[in-house]
Each structure stands twice: as structure tokens, then as C-alpha cells.
Amino acid sequence: MSGAGGIVVGVVDHLADLDPEQLAAVTAPRGPVCVLAGAGTGKTRTITRRIAHLVEGGQVNPDQVLAVTFTARAAGEMRSRLRELGVSGAGSSGVQAQTFHAAALRQLRYFWPRAIGDTRWELIDSKLPIVGRAARRARLATTTEMLRDLASEIEWAKASLIGPSGYAAAAVDAGRDLPAPVEQVAQVFAAYEAAKVTDDGDRLFDFDDLLIYTTQILTDDAGLAEEFRSRYRCFVVDEYQDVTPVQHGLLKAWLGDRDDLTVVGDANQTIYTFAGAQASFLLNFSREYPQAQVVRLVRDYRSTPEVVDLANRVIGAARGRAAGTRLELVGQRPPGPMPRFAEYPDEPAEAAATVADIGKLIAEGVPASEIAVLYRVNAQSQVYEEALTQAQIPYQIRGGDAFFARTEIRQALREITAAARTADAAAGEDLIDTLRVLLFPLGLTPDEPSGAEAKSRWASLSALVELAEDLRTHDSELSLGGLASELASRSAAGHPPTMNGVTLSSLHAAKGLEWDAVFLVGLTDGAVPISHAIDASAEAVEEERRLFYVGVTRAREHLRLSWALARNEGGRRGRRKSRFLVGLLPTCERCSSNLMGSRALASGLCDSCAGVPRGSASARSGVAARAATMPLAPADAALFDSLRQWRAAEANREKKPAFTVFADKTLREIATSRPAGLHELKRVSGVGPAKLERYGDAVVAIVASAAVPAT
Ligand code: ATP
Ligand code: MG
Numbered sequence: 001m002s003g004a005g006g007i008v009v010g011v012v013d014h015l016a017d018l019d020p021e022q023l024a025a026v027t028a029p030r031g032p033v034c035v036l037a038g039a040g041t042g043k044t045r046t047i048t049r050r051i052a053h054l055v056e057g058g059q060v061n062p063d064q065v066l067a068v069t070f071t072a073r074a075a076g077e078m079r080s081r082l083r084e085l086g087v088s089g090a091g092s093s094g095v096q097a098q099t100f101h102a103a104a105l106r107q108l109r110y111f112w113p114r115a116i117g118d119t120r121w122e123l124i125d126s127k128l129p130i131v132g133r134a135a136r137r138a139r140l141a142t143t144t145e146m147l148r149d150l151a152s153e154i155e156w157a158k159a160s161l162i163g164p165s166g167y168a169a170a171a172v173d174a175g176r177d178l179p180a181p182v183e184q185v186a187q188v189f190a191a192y193e194a195a196k197v198t199d200d201g202d203r204l205f206d207f208d209d210l211l212i213y214t215t216q217i218l219t220d221d222a223g224l225a226e227e228f229r230s231r232y233r234c235f236v237v238d239e240y241q242d243v244t245p246v247q248h249g250l251l252k253a254w255l256g257d258r259d260d261l262t263v264v265g266d267a268n269q270t271i272y273t274f275a276g277a278q279a280s281f282l283l284n285f286s287r288e289y290p291q292a293q294v295v296r297l298v299r300d301y302r303s304t305p306e307v308v309d310l311a312n313r314v315i316g317a318a319r320g321r322a323a324g325t326r327l328e329l330v331g332q333r334p335p336g337p338m339p340r341f342a343e344y345p346d347e348p349a350e351a352a353a354t355v356a357d358i359g360k361l362i363a364e365g366v367p368a369s370e371i372a373v374l375y376r377v378n379a380q381s382q383v384y385e386e387a388l389t390q391a392q393i394p395y396q397i398r399g400g401d402a403f404f405a406r407t408e409i410r411q412a413l414r415e416i417t418a419a420a421r422t423a424d425a426a427a428g429e430d431l432i433d434t435l436r437v438l439l440f441p442l443g444l445t446p447d448e449p450s451g452a453e454a455k456s457r458w459a460s461l462s463a464l465v466e467l468a469e470d471l472r473t474h475d476s477e478l479s480l481g482g483l484a485s486e487l488a489s490r491s492a493a494g495h496p497p498t499m500n501g502v503t504l505s506s507l508h509a510a511k512g513l514e515w516d517a518v519f520l521v522g523l524t525d526g527a528v529p530i531s532h533a534i535d536a537s538a539e540a541v542e543e544e545r546r547l548f549y550v551g552v553t554r555a556r557e558h559l560r561l562s563w564a565l566a567r568n569e570g571g572r573r574g575r576r577k578s579r580f581l582v583g584l585l586p587t588c589e590r591c592s593s594n595l596m597g598s599r600a601l602a603s604g605l606c607d608s609c610a611g612v613p614r615g616s617a618s619a620r621s622g623v624a625a626r627a628a629t630m631p632l633a634p635a636d637a638a639l640f641d642s643l644r645q646w647r648a649a650e651a652n653r654e655k656k657p658a659f660t661v662f663a664d665k666t667l668r669e670i671a672t673s674r675p676a677g678l679h680e681l682k683r684v685s686g687v688g689p690a691k692l693e694r695y696g697d698a699v700v701a702i703v704a705s706a707a708v709p710a711t
Contacts, residue, residue, distance in 0.1 A: 034294045120203070122204055138187045155276070339555075354384065368393060371503070374551050388502060503515065517560075681700060
């Protein structure tokens with residue numbers, strides 16, 4: 001290989017702060033390398049250093065390196081690490097770090113006209129409308145839930161390289177949890193595929209088609225394959241445990257008969273099996289490439305020994321093939337606080353206590369952007385949004401479609417797409433200026449406006465502009481059309497831009513990321529593991545355990561785990577803590593009951609052995625949480641009810657979530673304090689000047705007309 005012994009500039013930097021195993025992976029010559037290692041051991045760091053080392057040593061030209069991963073967020077993280085190392089410049093020069101989908105989109109755009117010719121294609125941003133028509137034809141219900149389930153089946157099949165004709169047998173074989181009889185699902189799949197060819201022969205592509213058609217072109221057209229393979233020669237994949245057969249096929253098509261591939265992954269973090277991921281590609285890497293150099297890392301640089309110990313115990317209970325490959329992590333950081341566990345009567349109490357703890361951490365100097373609340377399903381975020389809004393702590397939602405589902409963002413995407421279509425829109429104009437002009441009518445004023453609703457619109461539109469600015473530093477030629485397709489792909493991948501605040505995220509979307517403080521909330525049996533996994537199979541429960549492990553290993557220092565026994569205030573306390581927590585909680589030195597709360601953890605005694613009276617505030621952490629759940633007197637409860645009804649109607653009229661009108665806690669306080677006029681209402685916490693002006697008169701009128709409590 002040329003350049004291996006060339007002049008080496010700056011290499012010393014790229015080899016600094018690496019342990020011997022990391023060093024072995026970084027300095028391995030070009031060719032197959034596999035890093036099999038646990039969370040926080042520096043896998044992502046190792047591959048970015050390896051790329052920098054190969055480039056700086058002259059072993060590979062930076063333009064010939066393609067680094068891929070699964071989420072746009074992780075690709076962004078790789079790009080910024082590469083930029084810091086000086087090997088990924090502005091524009092299209094330098095090392096490319098992209099998602100599989102973004103890489104395929106780019107390649108397909110380039111190759112399609114030459115491989116296929118005149119037939120046009122367009123990327124669809126959602127498959128649901130087409131699935132809906134196919135479902136109707138198959139006489140299935142067309143509820144959103146049904147359509148989502150059908151779309152997931154189509155995605156699983158395509159990721160697994162299974163077509164409509166092979167679907168039924170494969171789905172039964174794989175024990176898929178189906179929303180309808182298997183023949184009907186197969187029928188929907190077939191109709192969906194057929195509907196993507198329009199009457200005039202044009203094609204509509206979903207995200208999986210990008211991978212499928214790119215692979216096909218590279219496989220069928222030797223000339224184009226040759227051209228591609230002389231352009232890209234060195235491939236790197238992060239989170240390889242989650243690669244699907246279709247992605248693996250594309251990777252093979254990229255490589256041809258070469259073997260210049262570095263993969264890193266952790267089979268114990270495989271969390272996308274349900275979507276077609278197969279950890280066996282990682283585990284069998286040295287069978288596929290017998291000459292591969294395999295490196296194992298065990299030193300955990302991310303988390304304190306206390307967090308590492310808990311993580312080892314979580315995954316220590318795992319079963320199955322992936323579990324057989326686990327290595328015990330060894331924490332490298334100085335000691336920190338013990339992970340804390342807490343049980344609450346209901347979700348609002350859990351959220352109130354969590355937010356109170358977040359407030360304390362912020363007061364102690366932990367930046368809000370270094371704090372995350374992680375949950376199993378996106379619907380769990382609502383109660384945290386409410387509590388954080390109430391406490392006036394900024395937050396951002398990651399994963400799911402929260403950011404891209406916001407009205408202003410959907411409007412913005414439509415505007416951008418439409419403007420990109422009109423001929424030479426913005427030709428010669430600066431992209432960012434054009435974008436600001438487009439978004440101005442949607443609420444992107446030059447300065448931050450007043451009013452909570454306007455502020456929140458403004459903040460998300462500003463985040464969109466910042467994202468565009470960031471993208472442009474990687475691609476100075478970025479056009480409005482390029483921006484539109486990047487946004488569509490991020491929307492599909494659930495990857496919103498970064499805003500400064502506490503992160504709310506699903507466990508899935510938190511993969512690969514890290515924070516100083518992590519709150520794992522809603523840890524009940526039925527959420528983690530999720531109920532459909534419990535119903536499905538032991539393997540599905542194992543995947544949930546790995547997801548829990550991913551959550552635990554996101555924390556650098558502070559880790560809190562909590563669950564609530566009921567959903568609503570005063571609801572039936574029918575829930576139990578997650579089965580994964582059994583055996584993890586510290587126990588009382590005298591009676592061996594589980595210890596919860598900081599006092600008990602510090603003394604090693606449960607409250608009753610320590611003689612703490614039942615019902616004292618410390619029996620459950622969070623005084624506020626307790627106050628919020630105290631039963632109301634009947635007359636106050638009736639007023640509280642009327643206020644909630646008014647709020648529901650108001651929220652409906654304004655088309656926004658109820659808690660943004662007033663939080664439950666505020667309505668409770670109004671119901672008990674019964675303000676006689678605006679001046680008294682103003683004193684209720686959660687009633688700011690904007691809300692007073694907007695809702696004050698209505699609220700005072702409701703209070704005035706309510707029955708007076710009997711004394
Ligand atoms: P995950 O499995 O969660 O993706 P990972 O193995 O990719 O984790 P990284 O994110 O690369 O781990 O590294 C975890 C943290 O440890 C990062 O903050 C990284 O900078 C730090 N780190 C990694 N290796 C070292 C090292 N040799 N010395 C000091 N810090 C390190
Ligand atoms: Mg990583």
C-alpha cells in the first residue's frame with residue numbers, strides 16, 4: 001500500500017490518549033478490522049481516530065473514505081469528531097460520514113440517469129398514504145395504528161430482503177407479531193409495491209428502495225461499479241450490530257471483491273432486531289473475513305465505576321448468543337454517586353420529582369444540555385414536557401417524530417420543498433438568507449418574540465436554520481433542494497436538530513450518545529420490557545433488556561431509575577416495577593427490603609427500620625410530588641373538574657396540548673385558593689402575564705360561579 005511509510009504529520013495527536021487495544025485497532029493496516037466492545041469503551045472514538053491516522057499517514061486519500069452509521073444524529077457526531085481531527089473539511093471534500101440512507105440517496109441520484117435512463121423517481125417522505133390505499137383494497141381497517149403496523153412489516157421485510165411473494169412464509173417463520181392475518185398483510189405489501197409505479201411509469205421510492213436500487217445498480221452495471229469503487233476505497237461502519245441484510249448487501253456492493261472495511265459494534269446493544277437488524281453480521285465478521293484483525297475493548301471511559309457496576313449486572317442477566325459475547329466492563333473514571341432508585345404513586349408524581357431533581361442538578365452546575373430523561377415510548381414524554389414547562393426548564397425532544405411533527409416545522413418543510421421546486425429559486429442568493437425569508441411568515445422574526453406559543457415556534461424555526469447552517473459547513477454548495485431532501489431524511493430517521501436544554505428521548509434514539517446525568521423513567525413491567533415483547537417471546541424480552549442496558553450506559557455520572565404504580569393521579573396502583581430491576585436495588589441491612597430514596601441509601605436502612613414515620617416527606621422523594629397527589633375536598637374537586645373541562649375546550653380551539661394552557665398543578669392551586677380577581681390569580685404559580693391576559697377573565701369567571709365549599 002503506497003504511503004504507509006510516508007511522511008507522517010500530526011499522527012502523534014491521533015495516537016494520544018489511546019489504550020493499547022484501541023491503539024492496535026487504530027494502527028492496524030488497511031484491511032478488515034472488527035472492534036467488538038461494550039458501551040463507553042471508545043468504539044466511536046477508535047474508528048474516527050483510525051480514519052484520521054490512515055489519512056494523515058498517507059495510507060488513504062480522505063476523499064476515498066466513506067464512514068456510515070444508522071442515525072443522522074450519530075453521523076453528525078462522527079462528522080464533528082472527524083472535523084476536530086482535521087480530516088473532514090467543508091464542502092464535499094474530505095472524509096464522508098453519512099447514514100446508509102443518505103449515502104445511498106446521493107449515489108442513486110448520481111447513477112440513476114446513467115444506469116436506468118429517463119424514468120424519473122421521487123423519494124416519498126411517508127409511506128402511510130400509499131399503505132392506506134393498499135390496506136383499503138385488502139379490506140383492512142385504516143386506523144393510524146394499523147397503518148403504522150403494516151408499514152413496519154413492509155420495512156422489516158424489505159430490510160430483510162424479503163419480497164411480497166416470500167413474505168407470508170418468512171413472517172410466520174420469524175414469529176412476527178402481525179396486525180392482521182398474514183395473507184392480508186402480504187396482499188397489502190404487494191399492492192404497496194405496485195402502487196409505487198405511477199401511471200406514466202415514474203417511480204416513487206421509500207427509504208429502503210434507496211438501498212435496494214443502489215445495490216442493484218452496483219451489482220448489475222460493472223462499469224458504474226468500477227467507477228464507484230475507484231472513488232471510494234475504504235469503508236467504516238459504526239454500530240455494526242444493528243446492520244440489516246439489505247444494508248449488508250449494499251456494503252458488499254460498495255466493496256466488490258475488496259476487504260477494506262472496519263466495523264465496530266456491541267452485540268449486547270442490538271436493539272433493532274424487530275426491524276431486521278442481525279447481530280450475526282458482527283459476530284460472524286471473522287468468518288466472513290478470516291484475515292480480519294479482531295480487537296476487544298473492556299475499559300469503560302464514559303461512566304463512573306458505580307454506573308459501570310450496575311450496567312454489568314443488567315447485562316449479566318442476559319441470555320442468548322449476544323450475551324455469550326459480553327465482556328465485563330471495567331470503569332476507568334473516578335468514583336461518583338450511587339445510582340438511585342425511586343418508586344412513585346403515579347406518573348405526574350414521578351415527573352414532578354424527576355423535574356425537581358433536574359432543577360437541583362442544574363443549580364449544582366450541571367448544564368441542562370448534559371441532562372437526559374429517557375423513556376421507552378414517545379407517548380411517555382408528555383408528562384415530562386408538562387412538568388418541565390411548569391418549572392420553566394428548557395428541553396428538546398429527540399427521536400420519534402416530535403420535532404418534525406410540530407406544525408411550524410411541517411409548514412416549513414412544505415415551504416422549503418415548494419421553493420426548491422420553482423426554477424432557480426434563490427439562484428445566487430445565500431441559502432441561509434433565503435431560508436430566513438421563507439420562514440419569516442411562519443414566525444421566524446429577527447428577534448425572539450414574547451408569548452410562550454410564539455417563543456416555541458420561533459425556537460424550533462431557529463433550530464431549523466441552525467441545522468441548515470451546520471449542514472452548509474459540510475457542503476458549501478448545499479442548495480434548497482439538497483436541504484429539503486436532507487430534512488426529509490432526518491424526519492424519517494427521527495433526528496431533530498440540537499437545541500440547548502434537557503433532552504427528552506426514547507431509549508432507542510439515545511443509542512451512542514452520553515450525558516452527565518440520565519433519568520431512566522417509567523420503568524414498569526409492560527413498558528420495559530414492553531408488553532408486546534412479553535407476549536411475543538423470550539428473545540423479544542432479551543432485546544428489551546439490551547435496550548435497558550443501552551439506557552443505563554448513557555450516564556457518565558448521575559443515574560436515576562424510577563417508575564410509577566399508576567398512570568394518573570389517584571389512579572389504581574396496578575403497575576409493578578420492571579422485572580429487569582429485580583435484584584438490582586440495594587436492600588435494607590436489617591430486613592432486606594429494597595432501599596429507595598437518598599436517606600435510605602445513605603444509611604443502608606429502610607425507612608421503617610430507621611424509624612422514619614410513614615408518610616413523612618422523605619418516605620418518597622419529592623415533596624411537590626406528594627402535594628400534587630393529595631386528594632381534593634369535594635367542592636374543590638368539582639371546581640378542578642370544571643377548570644379542566646374549560647381547559648380541554650380552550651386547548652382544542654387553539655389546537656395545542658392542554659398543558660400549554662395551564663398545567664394540572666396550576667389548576668389544582670386555582671381550585672383550592674379560589675382567586676377572587678386577576679390580582680389574586682396572578683399570584684398562583686404557573687400564571688404568567690401572558691396567560692393572565694389571555695385566560696384570566698375566563699378563569700376568574702369559572703371560580704366565581706363555582707359552588708362555595710361547605711365549612
Ligand atoms: P457506545 O457503545 O455507547 O456507542 P463507544 O464505545 O462508542 O460507546 P465512545 O462514545 O467512543 O464509546 O467513548 C465514550 C467516552 O469515553 C467518550 O466521551 C470518549 O471521548 C471517552 N474515551 C474513549 N476512549 C478514551 C480514552 N482512551 N481516554 C479517555 N477517554 C476516552
Ligand atoms: Mg459509539
